[in-house]
Amino acid sequence: MNDATRPVVHGLVNSGILQRLFLTLGGFSIRVSHAAVGLILPLGVLGLWQFAVIHEWIAVQLLPPPELVWQSLQDLWESGDLTHHLSVSLSRIGWSVLIGSSIGWLLGFSVALSKTARAYLYPSFEVFSQFPVVGWIPLLIIFLGIDEGLKIAAISIAVVVPVTVATYKGISNIPRNLLEVAQVYRFTRSQVLLRVVLPAALPSLFSGFRQGIMQAWLALVFVELLASSEGVGYLMGYARLLMQLDLVFVGVIVIGVIGVTLDLSLSFLESRLQSWLHTVHGEAK
Amino acid sequence: MNLIHLIRNRDWRWAVLPLTLLTVWYVVTTLGWVNTKLIVPPEKVYQAAVKAISRDGFMEGVEASLMRDMSGFVIGSFAGIVFGVLLGLSRWTERIVGPTFNTLKHISLFAWLPLISTWLGTGDSAKIVFISLTTFYPVAINTFDGVRSVPRTQLEVARVYAFTRWQSITRLIVPAASPQILTGLHLGLIYAWMATIGAEFLLVTADTGLGDAVIKGRAAFNVELIVFGMLIIGLVGALLNFIATRIESHLLAWRGDRT
Amino acid sequence: MAHAATLEIKNLNKQYKVRGESLPVLENISLSIKPGEFVSIVGSSGCGKSTLLKLIIGLEDDYQGELLLDGSRIVGTSLERGIVFQEHRLFPWLTVEQNISIGLLNNTKFSEEEKRKSVQEHIELVGLKDFAGAYPYQLSGGMSQRVAIARALVNRPEVLLLDEPFGALDAFTRAFLQQELQRIWEKEGITMIQVTHDVEEAVYLGDRVVVMQPRPGRIKRIIDVPLPRERNRSSAEFIAIKEEVLREFSHTADASAGLIEKAASNEEYSHSNELSYQA
Numbered sequence: 176m177n178d179a180t181r182p183v184v185h186g187l188v189n190s191g192i193l194q195r196l197f198l199t200l201g202g203f204s205i206r207v208s209h210a211a212v213g214l215i216l217p218l219g220v221l222g223l224w225q226f227a228v229i230h231e232w233i234a235v236q237l238l239p240p241p242e243l244v245w246q247s248l249q250d251l252w253e254s255g256d257l258t259h260h261l262s263v264s265l266s267r268i269g270w271s272v273l274i275g276s277s278i279g280w281l282l283g284f285s286v287a288l289s290k291t292a293r294a295y296l297y298p299s300f301e302v303f304s305q306f307p308v309v310g311w312i313p314l315l316i317i318f319l320g321i322d323e324g325l326k327i328a329a330i331s332i333a334v335v336v337p338v339t340v341a342t343y344k345g346i347s348n349i350p351r352n353l354l355e356v357a358q359v360y361r362f363t364r365s366q367v368l369l370r371v372v373l374p375a376a377l378p379s380l381f382s383g384f385r386q387g388i389m390q391a392w393l394a395l396v397f398v399e400l401l402a403s404s405e406g407v408g409y410l411m412g413y414a415r416l417l418m419q420l421d422l423v424f425v426g427v428i429v430i431g432v433i434g435v436t437l438d439l440s441l442s443f444l445e446s447r448l449q450s451w452l453h454t455v456h457g458e459a460k
Numbered sequence: 461m462n463l464i465h466l467i468r469n470r471d472w473r474w475a476v477l478p479l480t481l482l483t484v485w486y487v488v489t490t491l492g493w494v495n496t497k498l499i500v501p502p503e504k505v506y507q508a509a510v511k512a513i514s515r516d517g518f519m520e521g522v523e524a525s526l527m528r529d530m531s532g533f534v535i536g537s538f539a540g541i542v543f544g545v546l547l548g549l550s551r552w553t554e555r556i557v558g559p560t561f562n563t564l565k566h567i568s569l570f571a572w573l574p575l576i577s578t579w580l581g582t583g584d585s586a587k588i589v590f591i592s593l594t595t596f597y598p599v600a601i602n603t604f605d606g607v608r609s610v611p612r613t614q615l616e617v618a619r620v621y622a623f624t625r626w627q628s629i630t631r632l633i634v635p636a637a638s639p640q641i642l643t644g645l646h647l648g649l650i651y652a653w654m655a656t657i658g659a660e661f662l663l664v665t666a667d668t669g670l671g672d673a674v675i676k677g678r679a680a681f682n683v684e685l686i687v688f689g690m691l692i693i694g695l696v697g698a699l700l701n702f703i704a705t706r707i708e709s710h711l712l713a714w715r716g717d718r719t
Numbered sequence: 720m721a722h723a724a725t726l727e728i729k730n731l732n733k734q735y736k737v738r739g740e741s742l743p744v745l746e747n748i749s750l751s752i753k754p755g756e757f758v759s760i761v762g763s764s765g766c767g768k769s770t771l772l773k774l775i776i777g778l779e780d781d782y783q784g785e786l787l788l789d790g791s792r793i794v795g796t797s798l799e800r801g802i803v804f805q806e807h808r809l810f811p812w813l814t815v816e817q818n819i820s821i822g823l824l825n826n827t828k829f830s831e832e833e834k835r836k837s838v839q840e841h842i843e844l845v846g847l848k849d850f851a852g853a854y855p856y857q858l859s860g861g862m863s864q865r866v867a868i869a870r871a872l873v874n875r876p877e878v879l880l881l882d883e884p885f886g887a888l889d890a891f892t893r894a895f896l897q898q899e900l901q902r903i904w905e906k907e908g909i910t911m912i913q914v915t916h917d918v919e920e921a922v923y924l925g926d927r928v929v930v931m932q933p934r935p936g937r938i939k940r941i942i943d944v945p946l947p948r949e950r951n952r953s954s955a956e957f958i959a960i961k962e963e964v965l966r967e968f969s970h971t972a973d974a975s976a977g978l979i980e981k982a983a984s985n986e987e988y989s990h991s992n993e994l995s996y997q998a
């Protein structure tokens with residue numbers, strides 16, 4: 176080590192940067208080892224599965240070998256079938272979330288902001304929200320047939336309920352004193368809405384949106400299992416009829432992966448929203 | 461509760477919307493403006509209801525569905541509470557089981573049904589297993605959160621009074637986590653009913669059940685039966701929700717008048 | 720009568736880890752407490768009084784030095800040692816009566832009948848007879864603190880630690896409970912260590928008053944109170960001792976330094992909370 180670098184190293188040591196570096200490295204290795212521990216169970220199950228298949232404990236029709244599942248997943252992917260069914264399912268989700276959350280926000284905002292709207296609409300909505308979504312579907316089938324309209328309608332209903340409730344609760348739980356501040360400064364109605372209500376209710380609006388998407392995901396698989404000729408749920412139901420359990424497993428895996436991806440991206444968005452709100456507040460100071 | 465409140469305040473505005481819908485329904489069907497095969501008149505629904513209730517079969521179906529619902533709910537919530545407490549108490553269990561659990565919970569519930577029905581058939585056992593699974597997730601998640609948020613200060617009190625491990629669990633951790641556990645159970649109850657009807661729709665059998673009756677009504681294009689069945693499904697859902705809310709507020713009276 | 724214990728504290732040091740750095744909280748504390756003695760501890764906020772009690776009760780075992788009870792090292796908690804925490808720490812899902820019974824849950828010395836009687840006596844002692852069936856949310860801060868005192872006393876420990884037990888009480892109740900505490904102490908011969916911010920209370924109850932100073936927490940001085948009981952708060956000797964303690968106090972923390980220290984310690988405390996959430 177030459178003389179020129181010595182003070183720098185000294186500085187590093189003194190300022191505790193190295194210490195902190197070691198701490199982060201330590202934290203990293205702890206995290207890696209935790210992840211490894213988390214893999215024990217799935218790997219164990221996979222091993223047991225393989226073992227059971229090799230020793231023919233369970234009939235192949237009831238428990239396909241892991242590599243067959245993997246093979247089917249690849250085949251399905253390469254043939255483009257998987258992408259096709261997936262894109263059908265995802266576009267259903269997309270449309271329904273768009274329609275459902277628009278209705279939900281509209282309804283939520285009106286009952287939250289207007290006492291009259293609340294008096295007329297909210298009790299009926301509360302009764303409506305007690306109906307399990309799946310209960311609507313036979314009736315919807317009568318009216319809409321089993322076409323795209325049915326899926327969009329059913330999934331949208333699943334979205335409307337959590338979005339409306341979260342919007343209404345989010346707005347009516349805004350602290351009174353914030354609104355009083357707005358009153359003191361004689362904000363206009365639109366100013367109150369844009370500068371107080373919206374930012375204060377944003378986190379719960381978003382969490383309602385998130386719940387809505389998760390409910391949509393639940394309802395989608397149900398409708399596709401019940402009445403559909405495309406989509407991931409259909410794929411599974413069809414495979415089950417043909418006793419192709421490898422395909423059923425593929426369906427479970429795909430649905431799991433999409434579920435995790437949806438959840439991760441939504442929590443990412445949520446944290447971004449949170450930090451954005453913080454910076455906005457910071458600037459306001 | 462809400463209804464009583466509304467009646468006492470003599471605010472009848474809530475009735476406008478349902479009454480309007482009912483009137484429109486009645487008018488358009490009696491005047492024959494719509495296809496009455498598709499949109500059946502209210503009185504036909506009423507007749508279907510009378511027939512369904514008097515004829516044996518339908519009410520047995522409701523009963524059978526409720527039995528499934530309750531069996532699944534009890535099994536699922538018991539498993540969920542035990543699992544949530546274990547996961548919350550033991551770091552090692554959490555490290556080993558937690559990641560798998562957190563991944564599996566993202567699998568849309570109905571996706572399990574094809575697998576379950578392949579292994580267990582379409583009878584009661586498959587349905588009850590599915591309903592238990594549906595109940596299990598919200599109960600386990602909320603129990604875990606509740607156990608994890610027991611304040612350290614209260615755990616210290618337990619140590620000062622030499623609580624055994626079992627005493628700590630039964631006298632401190634479970635009661636302290638009870639608000640969240642009850643939230644989980646409430647959610648579980650709502651989900652279980654949805655799962656019951658959903659499973660009965662999807663796993664068609666010769667069994668009786670509310671869902672079976674409705675789905676058979678669909679096959680026979682018996683619209684009035686579908687409408688009546690739907691009303692019963694909603695009614696049972698609302699009733700379960702109401703009971704859960706009452707039990708919850710009774711059990712959590714110690715928290716004072718929080719709303 | 721409880722068999723009171725000798726408590727020996729030798730060169731006690733305690734640090735807390737805050738963000739990977741160690742923060743000294745107690746430094747070189749040495750104190751010997753005779754069986755049946757009443758020791759008052761005073762000191763500015765954040766000087767480690769609660770931490771000291773936590774070590775004696777056995778809730779923390781990460782320290783240097785020695786903590787001996789009747790010659791043997793303190794390991795973990797024991798029903799022989801009781802504590803009234805600075806915050807009341809009642810279980811919100813239990814009624815007043817049930818909360819007090821918690822103190823006797825694992826007591827093997829009393830029969831069930833004795834336990835029931837003892838709980839009733841203590842409810843009356845702290846003047847909450849009409850609230851026996853009430854839940855903590857229905858109580859005021861002072862009432863909750865009285866329940867906590869009853870919960871600690873009901874077990875008749877050999878050593879009783881009290882962390883500002885009367886802080887939230889009105890002057891009248893406070894004076895009454897001071898009397899009662901003194902009566903129980905005299906009758907049962909329990910060794911008592913009480914932390915208080917009230918210098919008059921410290922002198923009124925204590926055989927000795929330990930004055931602590933902050934950053935890190937040390938014993939500044941120990942002042943004897945050689946007055947016979949019942950003590951007269953307005954006697955010249957009493958007032959003289961009180962003045963002496965107060966003088967030590969003002970040396971320790973002249974107003975501004977004390978404030979800064981308090982702010983700093985609060986900050987550290989909140990950091991440590993964050994840390995424990997992440998862990």
Ligand SMILES: Nc1ncnc2c1ncn2[C@@H]1O[C@H](COP(=O)(O)OP(=O)(O)OP(=O)(O)O)[C@@H](O)[C@H]1O
Nearest residue numbers: 735744763764765766767768769770984987988991
């Ligand atoms: N769990 C903890 N982790 C980190 N630091 C802590 C912890 N508990 C206490 N401290 C720190 O130890 C110091 C002493 O705290 P302690 O509670 O013993 O003070 P105290 O003398 O009882 O004060 P007060 O009179 O305000 O009750 C404070 O600086 C505090 O920030």
Ligand SMILES: [Mg+2]
Nearest residue numbers: 768769805882
């Ligand atoms: Mg303290």
